[in-house]
Amino acid sequence: MKKFIKNIGLLFLMVLVLGSCSKWIDPDLNINPDEPDEVTMVTLMPVIQARMAFTIVGGNDMTRTQSIWLQHLCGVSRQSMSEGNYQLRAGDVNNLFNATYAGSMMDIVKLQNYAEAADPVAYHYRGAGNILMALALGLSTDVWNAIPYTEAFQGEANITPKYDSQADLYVTVKTLLHNGIADLQKTDESGLPLDGDYFFGGDVDAWIRAANSLLARYTLHLSKQDGSAWAEALTFLNAGISSNDEDMQFNYGTAATNSNPFYQFMRDRGDVRMGSYFIDTLKARFDPRLPVFAELAACGEYVGAVMEAPSDTASAPGVAIAAPDAPTYLVTYQEMLFIKAECQYKTGVDEATVKATLVEALSASLEKYGVYEQVYIDGYALALAAISGNALYDEIFFQKYVALIYQAETWVDWRRSENVIGLVRNQNGETDEIPRRFPYPTDEVTYNAQPEQDGVTITDRVWWDGN
Numbered sequence: 001m002k003k004f005i006k007n008i009g010l011l012f013l014m015v016l017v018l019g020s021c022s023k024w025i026d027p028d029l030n031i032n033p034d035e036p037d038e039v040t041m042v043t044l045m046p047v048i049q050a051r052m053a054f055t056i057v058g059g060n061d062m063t064r065t066q067s068i069w070l071q072h073l074c075g076v077s078r079q080s081m082s083e084g085n086y087q088l089r090a091g092d093v094n095n096l097f098n099a100t101y102a103g104s105m106m107d108i109v110k111l112q113n114y115a116e117a118a119d120p121v122a123y124h125y126r127g128a129g130n131i132l133m134a135l136a137l138g139l140s141t142d143v144w145n146a147i148p149y150t151e152a153f154q155g156e157a158n159i160t161p162k163y164d165s166q167a168d169l170y171v172t173v174k175t176l177l178h179n180g181i182a183d184l185q186k187t188d189e190s191g192l193p194l195d196g197d198y199f200f201g202g203d204v205d206a207w208i209r210a211a212n213s214l215l216a217r218y219t220l221h222l223s224k225q226d227g228s229a230w231a232e233a234l235t236f237l238n239a240g241i242s243s244n245d246e247d248m249q250f251n252y253g254t255a256a257t258n259s260n261p262f263y264q265f266m267r268d269r270g271d272v273r274m275g276s277y278f279i280d281t282l283k284a285r286f287d288p289r290l291p292v293f294a295e296l297a298a299c300g301e302y303v304g305a306v307m308e309a310p311s312d313t314a315s316a317p318g319v320a321i322a323a324p325d326a327p328t329y330l331v332t333y334q335e336m337l338f339i340k341a342e343c344q345y346k347t348g349v350d351e352a353t354v355k356a357t358l359v360e361a362l363s364a365s366l367e368k369y370g371v372y373e374q375v376y377i378d379g380y381a382l383a384l385a386a387i388s389g390n391a392l393y394d395e396i397f398f399q400k401y402v403a404l405i406y407q408a409e410t411w412v413d414w415r416r417s418e419n420v421i422g423l424v425r426n427q428n429g430e431t432d433e434i435p436r437r438f439p440y441p442t443d444e445v446t447y448n449a450q451p452e453q454d455g456v457t458i459t460d461r462v463w464w465d466g467n
Helices: 002-019 041-057 060-069 078-084 090-117 123-144 166-185 204-224 229-237 261-268 276-284 333-346 351-368 374-384 390-403 409-416 442-447
Strands: 073-075 248-250 272-274 328-331
Touching (some): 041 090, 060 078, 060 090, 090 123, 090 442, 272 276, 333 351
Antiparallel strands (some): 073 272
């Protein structure tokens, strides 16, 4: 009996303790202020922007590979040498695809959903989210062609989303940009400013300029499929980025954990050097950007590595693209000026005007990289006066190829123009031509098999690249 009473007493004591534990234990004891339980738009925005800049737009898995194929760079050992020999396997692009979809694009969907769920709707966050999705989607379809979108981002509800055609995806990209502009032009009564914005510090007008610039870019991509693309692209430029100060870019710091991704790659692996075609051409033109695009080699000269016999004694990438704090550029004023020059040429604007725009574009590029020289610009304008016709058209693409070093647009332009800059393929390459697309990733082929994946090679053309 005493034992029974004792057990009842213990049970009663436990009930009292457990029932009052919310008061006995401080409920704030295990809360980490740096890890909020609820993700908000202001916490999502900087994560999305940093991930897009570091992993996709300026990432090594996308941009370094393209830059090797475009001969800005040369792979001199390990993975980079294989890629320089046109060996890019399905397993090599898993990380990029997964980071794009499960990382950046999924977070953008969350941002869009949170903005729509706000009462009233957070139009400015939704508008910025639409622009970010358009950019991520445009970059992705440019390397993979058909990819999931309309059935994607549903989690377990649909783990095998269908592939949308690139033609449909380009309609989506442009619609997202137009919708983004419309949202940003609305009066946002949610009381939620664009906080956490690394690109523009919450400046709505800057976002609108960037969206118009992206509309010009993605309209121009369709020039092979639509003869009116040049005229249409011109219509977006007046409302686009109008100075280097308005560029959409991500700025890094100098700390080891906050530095440029290409810098980190060179620091940790260093199996890339500058390409011989790029270096030799800039030297022949006495281009003032050479010292910021490349470092001096051990011999005291600027030397490019040759694809067929790559050497790690050639010049390493310079501070413009491989410094710890070298920015990632998402869309820029210099790009807009090169687009303007091309569109003027193709729509029959007089060549004197086209040349003036091209000189302006080169000037913006030299200013952007901190090497502006009026004497060089004057000499270039004089030399430009002597060329005309197809030679002028080719020069627009060449100057854009130099100015947009380590940016995805150079590979788009090379494909779109059918190599007017005159790159010669690596004779040791596994394929008989310079690659024109990425393979589908192993994970996608294994877990989401689609007809569009069948028989794809890296020399196949994406839809807009078709003849």
